[in-house]
Amino acid sequence: xxxxxxxxxxxxxxxxxxxxxxxxxxxxxxxxxxxxxxxxxxxxxxxxxxxxxxxxxxxxxxxxxxxxxxxxxxxxxxxxxxxxxxxxxxxxxxxxxxxxxxxxxxxxxxxxxxxxxxxxxxxxxxxxxxxxxxxxxxxxxxxxxxxxxxxxxxxxxxxxxxxxxxxxxxxxxxxxxxxxxxxxxxxxxxxxxxxxxxxxxxxxxxxxxxxxxxxxxxxxxxxxxxxxxxxxxxxxxxxxxxxxxxxxxxxxxxxxxxxxxxxxxxxxxxxxxxxxxxxxxxxxxxxxxxxxxxxxxxxxxxxxxxxxxxxxxxxxxxxxxxxxxxxxxxxxxxxxxxxxxxxxxxxxxxxxxxxxxxxxxxxxxxxxxxxxxxxxxxxxxxxxxxxxxxxxxxxxxxxxxxxxxxxxxxxxxxxxxxxxxxxxxxxxxxxxxxxx
Ligand code: XUL
Ligand code: CO
Numbered sequence: 001x002x003x004x005x006x007x008x009x010x011x012x013x014x015x016x017x018x019x020x021x022x023x024x025x026x027x028x029x030x031x032x033x034x035x036x037x038x039x040x041x042x043x044x045x046x047x048x049x050x051x052x053x054x055x056x057x058x059x060x061x062x063x064x065x066x067x068x069x070x071x072x073x074x075x076x077x078x079x080x081x082x083x084x085x086x087x088x089x090x091x092x093x094x095x096x097x098x099x100x101x102x103x104x105x106x107x108x109x110x111x112x113x114x115x116x117x118x119x120x121x122x123x124x125x126x127x128x129x130x131x132x133x134x135x136x137x138x139x140x141x142x143x144x145x146x147x148x149x150x151x152x153x154x155x156x157x158x159x160x161x162x163x164x165x166x167x168x169x170x171x172x173x174x175x176x177x178x179x180x181x182x183x184x185x186x187x188x189x190x191x192x193x194x195x196x197x198x199x200x201x202x203x204x205x206x207x208x209x210x211x212x213x214x215x216x217x218x219x220x221x222x223x224x225x226x227x228x229x230x231x232x233x234x235x236x237x238x239x240x241x242x243x244x245x246x247x248x249x250x251x252x253x254x255x256x257x258x259x260x261x262x263x264x265x266x267x268x269x270x271x272x273x274x275x276x277x278x279x280x281x282x283x284x285x286x287x288x289x290x291x292x293x294x295x296x297x298x299x300x301x302x303x304x305x306x307x308x309x310x311x312x313x314x315x316x317x318x319x320x321x322x323x324x325x326x327x328x329x330x331x332x333x334x335x336x337x338x339x340x341x342x343x344x345x346x347x348x349x350x351x352x353x354x355x356x357x358x359x360x361x362x363x364x365x366x367x368x369x370x371x372x373x374x375x376x377x378x379x380x381x382x383x384x385x386x387x388x389x390x391x392x393x394x395x396x397x398x399x400x401x402x403x404x405x406x407x408x409x410x411x412x413x414x415x416x417x418x419x420x421x422x423x424x425x426x427x428x429x430x431x432x433x434x435x436x
Contacts, residue, residue, distance in 0.1 A: 005084045006348050011091050022353055028363035035370040043362055044334025046096035046137040047089055051340035052351055053081050054103040065343045073106040078121055086128040092355050096135050098336050101172050102142035115171050122175045137334045139176030141168045144189030154211035155191045155204035177224045182332045185265050187231040192238035209256040216261045227332045229265040229292040234274040236306050245274040246284045263292030267338055269299035269306045282323035293333025310339040310358040315436045317365025325373050368435040377431050
């Protein structure tokens with residue numbers, strides 16, 4: 001039985017690029033085959049429970065703007081929220097969703113009560129997943145909203161907080177497994193510091209390493225098949241976060257011997273906050289062999305914080321999916337809309353329209369990316385640029401067969417004078433623009 005929250009709306013359908021219906025897909029056509037795979041199977045869209053159903057519309061200067069019938073922090077509210085959430089997943093035809101423990105159940109009086117409440121809601125999710133076919137892309141623990149985590153979770157100076165965080169992650173991993181979640185995400189929202197004056201960096205880093213090692217160990221012991229993903233972010237809410245960007249996370253994983261165990265969930269807005277582009281983070285994760293999943297959204301380029309807007313820039317999406325495809329596409333990962341409405345977008349329909357626009361934009365990006373891959377539009381010129389390295393002598397330099405003095409001798413003997421070649425940036429930019 002419908003909750004009536006979205007009114008009399010039929011499931012959103014693909015109507016093609018010429019449709020002017022705001023409640024239809026113009027580019028996302030789940031069954032359309034792109035580069036040998038259905039679009040739905042490429043993109044693996046997920047709706048984020050927190051932004052769409054738990055966030056009240058507040059900002060630093062004002063509180064709740066959204067009025068939702070489930071906003072009272074009660075179990076009754078949590079059950080209604082679950083009903084509406086699955087209604088929306090179904091209306092959109094979104095194959096996946098993601099959630100934190102705190103998004104789906106009200107906090108209990110103690111750890112055990114919170115856990116019991118989570119179990120009850122997870123029981124509801126289990127039933128609804130079966131009924132609707134919607135699946136869990138990833139589960140995660142909220143280790144940043146409650147005041148107990150104000151000085152960090154795993155990196156807290158208080159070992160009781162470390163313990164509470166460990167118990168929480170164990171619980172969340174258990175329910176993620178129960179719901180057949182395909183990944184488990186750790187975003188270290190408060191794993192960082194406000195000031196170095198009260199922070200022992202070395203100690204906190206060791207704590208984070210121990211914590212993650214225990215999570216990986218537990219995952220194997222319960223036979224969780226999904227991937228463990230770290231989501232990098234450089235700052236906000238803390239002044240400095242330890243999982244700064246993909247490169248920093250990789251160094252951390254190497255240090256604790258976890259580089260083959262943990263991958264990354266890369267978010268567009270976090271990449272921008274770190275002073276990178278989204279495609280930089282994706283390309284680097286591919287190069288390091290730790291690409292896992294993406295949190296899709298958009299940051300306002302004029303404001304220096306994480307605005308979590310819905311994506312609407314097709315050329316950017318095209319380059320993002322280009323790297324996803326070049327890396328072989330998603331395995332357990334997918335496209336999670338870690339995006340929220342603007343706080344003036346009050347209507348239930350706004351939730352649908354935002355996701356429709358985001359999904360269409362990703363679909364256009366994917367299609368452009370697939371054609372670029374197929375035509376070797378960028379990989380062709382790239383191969384050509386590095387072709388010099390195919391010679392026997394060049395290979396010998398890289399494989400350790402030459403010493404510095406051998407190379408120096410050859411430069412003199414063969415009178416080597418490098419001749420610079422154009423990097424052809426504008427030529428390549430024009431190629432990309434032909435595809436979008
Ligand atoms: C915060 C953020 C989180 C994570 C999950 O910036 O991206 O929502 O995706 O904890
Ligand atoms: Co995110």
